[in-house]
Amino acid sequence: MTAFDPITALFVLMLASFVGLAVIKGVSRLLHTPLMSLTNAISSVAVVGAILVAGGGHDGLPTWLALGAVFASTTNLVSGFLITRRMLAMFKKREPRKA
Amino acid sequence: MTAFDPITALFVLMLASFVGLAVIKGVSRLLHTPLMSLTNAISSVAVVGAILVAGGGHDGLPTWLALGAVFASTTNLVSGFLITRRMLAMFKKREPRKA
Amino acid sequence: MIFTAVGAAYLVSAILFILALRWMSTPETARRAVASAVVAMAIAVVATLARPDVVAYQWIAIAAVLGTAVGIPLSRVPLTAVPERTGLSQSFGGMAAALVGTAKYYLWLEEGGLTPFRTGVISLEVILGCLTCTGGLMAAAKLADWIPSKSITYPFQNIVNVSLLILALLLGVYLVFNPTASWAIPVIIALALAFGVALLMPIGGADMPTVISFLNAYAGISAVLMGIVLENLLLITAGALDGASGFILSVVMCKAMNRPMTNVLFGAFGSAPAGAAATGDTRTVQSATPGDAAMLMSQADRVVIVPGYGMAVAQAQHRARELYDQLTKRGVDVRFAVHPVAGRMPGHMNVLLAESDIPYDRLAEMEDINPDMPQVDVVLVIGANDVVNPAARTDTSSPIYGMPIIDADKARTVLCIKRSMNPGFSGIENELYYNANTLMLFGDAKAVMGEIVKQLSGEAAAA
Amino acid sequence: MIFTAVGAAYLVSAILFILALRWMSTPETARRAVASAVVAMAIAVVATLARPDVVAYQWIAIAAVLGTAVGIPLSRVPLTAVPERTGLSQSFGGMAAALVGTAKYYLWLEEGGLTPFRTGVISLEVILGCLTCTGGLMAAAKLADWIPSKSITYPFQNIVNVSLLILALLLGVYLVFNPTASWAIPVIIALALAFGVALLMPIGGADMPTVISFLNAYAGISAVLMGIVLENLLLITAGALDGASGFILSVVMCKAMNRPMTNVLFGAFGSAPAGAAATGDTRTVQSATPGDAAMLMSQADRVVIVPGYGMAVAQAQHRARELYDQLTKRGVDVRFAVHPVAGRMPGHMNVLLAESDIPYDRLAEMEDINPDMPQVDVVLVIGANDVVNPAARTDTSSPIYGMPIIDADKARTVLCIKRSMNPGFSGIENELYYNANTLMLFGDAKAVMGEIVKQLSGEAAAA
Numbered sequence A, B: 001m002t003a004f005d006p007i008t009a010l011f012v013l014m015l016a017s018f019v020g021l022a023v024i025k026g027v028s029r030l031l032h033t034p035l036m037s038l039t040n041a042i043s044s045v046a047v048v049g050a051i052l053v054a055g056g057g058h059d060g061l062p063t064w065l066a067l068g069a070v071f072a073s074t075t076n077l078v079s080g081f082l083i084t085r086r087m088l089a090m091f092k093k094r095e096p097r098k099a
Numbered sequence C, D: 001m002i003f004t005a006v007g008a009a010y011l012v013s014a015i016l017f018i019l020a021l022r023w024m025s026t027p028e029t030a031r032r033a034v035a036s037a038v039v040a041m042a043i044a045v046v047a048t049l050a051r052p053d054v055v056a057y058q059w060i061a062i063a064a065v066l067g068t069a070v071g072i073p074l075s076r077v078p079l080t081a082v083p084e085r086t087g088l089s090q091s092f093g094g095m096a097a098a099l100v101g102t103a104k105y106y107l108w109l110e111e112g113g114l115t116p117f118r119t120g121v122i123s124l125e126v127i128l129g130c131l132t133c134t135g136g137l138m139a140a141a142k143l144a145d146w147i148p149s150k151s152i153t154y155p156f157q158n159i160v161n162v163s164l165l166i167l168a169l170l171l172g173v174y175l176v177f178n179p180t181a182s183w184a185i186p187v188i189i190a191l192a193l194a195f196g197v198a199l200l201m202p203i204g205g206a207d208m209p210t211v212i213s214f215l216n217a218y219a220g221i222s223a224v225l226m227g228i229v230l231e232n233l234l235l236i237t238a239g240a241l242d243g244a245s246g247f248i249l250s251v252v253m254c255k256a257m258n259r260p261m262t263n264v265l266f267g268a269f270g271s272a273p274a275g276a277a278a279t280g281d282t283r284t285v286q287s288a289t290p291g292d293a294a295m296l297m298s299q300a301d302r303v304v305i306v307p308g309y310g311m312a313v314a315q316a317q318h319r320a321r322e323l324y325d326q327l328t329k330r331g332v333d334v335r336f337a338v339h340p341v342a343g344r345m346p347g348h349m350n351v352l353l354a355e356s357d358i359p360y361d362r363l364a365e366m367e368d369i370n371p372d373m374p375q376v377d378v379v380l381v382i383g384a385n386d387v388v389n390p391a392a393r394t395d396t397s398s399p400i401y402g403m404p405i406i407d408a409d410k411a412r413t414v415l416c417i418k419r420s421m422n423p424g425f426s427g428i429e430n431e432l433y434y435n436a437n438t439l440m441l442f443g444d445a446k447a448v449m450g451e452i453v454k455q456l457s458g459e460a461a462a463a
Ligand SMILES: NC(=O)c1ccc[n+]([C@@H]2O[C@H](COP(=O)([O-])OP(=O)(O)OC[C@H]3O[C@@H](n4cnc5c(N)ncnc54)[C@H](OP(=O)(O)O)[C@@H]3O)[C@@H](O)[C@H]2O)c1
Pocket: C206, C207, C209, C210, C253, C256, C257, C307, C308, C309, C310, C311, C313, C314, C340, C341, C342, C343, C344, C345, C346, C347, C348, C382, C383, C384, C385, C386, C387, C388, C417, C418, C419, C420, C421, C422, C423, C424, C425, C426, C443, C444, C445, C446
């Protein structure tokens, strides 16, 4: 789609890495476990790549491989977001129930 | 030169802005004045753009305008770096001379 | 036009992903973080489906439904199984990258679109994806005890491992110069898959968390490579975020364990430190009963609870909550001191304690609580060992020397719950147990804690 | 191939720029920051000159030599003139952006390369560049007193200003739909230049620092737009860094002055607060002589010096250093309390004190020193006013209410050096001067400080 050259890709990669390092450093230590599952979920945006290949209207092996990738990434996507939400819901400041 | 489309430009801009906000927030308050002159100097990388237009082998008005830009950016470049260096050289931890 | 719209959607999606990670900076904003990431993902997927070059939907839908069907149960695992879930997830991520890379290779082979640059990147993507795939699987299997978690070694192991990787890389280089030599692809895949297994073989189960964190970084990098292959800036950005997260968490773990980064970065070769395990010490320890412990704590002004891996194993976090309630009711000031590498993954204790509904403002970090330790009446150590081992401060010959610890030994009285005198993760003795102000409470953490709570509530009922 | 090499050079250059800003995080690493930025710039320029589409060098060399000739003296200005230098530099930056945008427009006009997108971005670049150019110039002129620095207002001023900007923008929109309507370019330039002047007219000299910081952000954005026009990722990145810096410094200033961002963001229309200037107060203040001050401080254990704008005006920083030396020699603990907006630009005091060789570990930030104030024997306020005005804490009707201040009034004794009872920047009375524990030292800061130092050193010589 977009015009593209390797240097542009590297530029974006470089900047995104700096952004990543900066934001992750700011994450509360309390939340390192949910952070791990959230970034797992985020990296399952690879599903976009899988859809692009699987949906290209080709036949044969490449499509089947890409469908495998759709499956694998969807798994990550769903389980990653759900478990992150589940874990985060546990963090409460004030005591909400009587034990 | 590089293949280019507006979305790519915006992507780079967005990421660079996040990087900028993150690194600038980390700058020591002690150094806010030199920071101002350093970023001035850095933004004088506009000289690259001026050179591209001025050196393109065209004639007439555009070249003269671009040469004006080369002059203006070089001024910033030189004075920005020199004054930043001068200011930073003043920051000393231990007392280096007898007053 | 439509491509510009899709590009704009990807841009918005990338911004939301970044904001999501920024919002993970405090628990208050963290729920917004998930919402933002979900929206970002939805935008990305919808925009992709709307692209004119995506024409076949039904199989994608089926694969997505299957993925969801597997994903939902995977998200319901008990919290103690989170490390293995993460390993599995890394494995799936690597698999996806490898599959897409391979698929794209064959597509370009048909269409004649292969350039040296493209094959080079595809090779890297496939290698990294495959090794993450089997590596993550192995890590998950060892953590879940599906396979023996102990370190498996054999002669020339390192040479074999390195050769597998070098062979795969050489084939990748060969492909750069002969992009259409398609026979090399399956060989690369096989080599990389084997390398992932071989890499994890010598690593003991206890070292898995660090490995998983590195695999996280690898999975991120393979997503970046996929982005380069597919010329997709969103994938590059998201992959870089994932990679940075894996990298930083690994650094945090290594630092908190005082182990050099390089040690783990270069494949975590080598086994977990063997250490001088329980060397038939003849010194005696003082033990106490849950009743004594209940008495001591109920009379204290300030109690600090130090949870460790043993609390996770015993699932004793709910008992800890009950103890917290009982003591708080009596006006005792109770706090939890959480060491950055207590347990088996970063933030492990925080999640467990949050699960049992302990308000997170009662959790203190090591640096904040250590200065207060001399004023603490009772420290209760629940299944923690290395993170309270004073040898880290004093004994230069100890493998954990230099690792920052929670100064439990500086409190007036220390109570330690564990099942035996066995060492913890690092396999070394703990002086703390022999101190004059230390009392041992032997037994399973859940059972002992239950006893203590029963004493306290019985006492309360009697009063 | 060569283009890939140039792109790679730009990539390295961008990385070095980012690292440079990261290294500004501490004074220790700051020198590395400049070195890294210089290298980055050199790489970028050399790579650009090496591009095959850059063919004519001699005029560029001449322009660069001229620029250097102007730049060197500009870097030698006294430190008190740094704000106006910054304004001038923003002005040059804006000019460069506007010139390149215009030049590119005419080139594309000849070559037929104009697209709606390109003309749109060029228009924005030219507008922003031009307004930054005249705005920066005006700010510099007001700060340097080349023109009267007071706020100049006339009826319907805001309407005139906004109309100028809107007209320019409308012409830009017209150009998007009629890219070749080249007559519009000079008109846009004229309007934007006029807007820059008009925008700065009503703003008093004292408000200039905030305006300069915003111009910084504007200059950054115009560099970004230039990068988009020239399809150059390095320019986009560097411009964004500059923009972010201007933006954050503005936020810091606004916050420390407790003024809403929007107040300044939308063009800083309106004049500096007029305030209720010295309202012929009948209360009396106690004044003291430099001799008293010398005595008081030499007998103190802990002295805190609070510098302000008056110290900069009087150039009294070197006397402050001498005082610091004299007191330190006597075993007095001397620290400097630096308010974030003391003086007239962010970090102003820090640079002046560094110039006079005061070690920067003796400079304390407001938040750190305030809790210690009740234990301080003597606070010496040198030409500071608003930043020590207790009305900010207590008087809800005060224009500076809510601005965080240095709690000088909580010290045992407060000495204030200033020339009169005139108010400071915000034009309001300062209760501090009337306090029972405050002694005024009237006179020029340099002269008074000189006296104090003379007393102390004379005393030292006599002893
Ligand atoms: N958090 C991370 O990210 C991470 C990652 C990698 C490695 N590590 C390492 O893991 C270690 C963590 O330290 P830690 O102090 O939390 O744990 P530890 O040193 O491994 O000690 C755990 C203790 O819990 C006891 N225990 C086990 N099961 C129990 C049960 N059911 N009931 C009661 N006690 C039980 C064990 O003693 P008994 O067998 O006698 O009961 C053991 O001594 C550190 O060495 C750290 O470097 C952490």
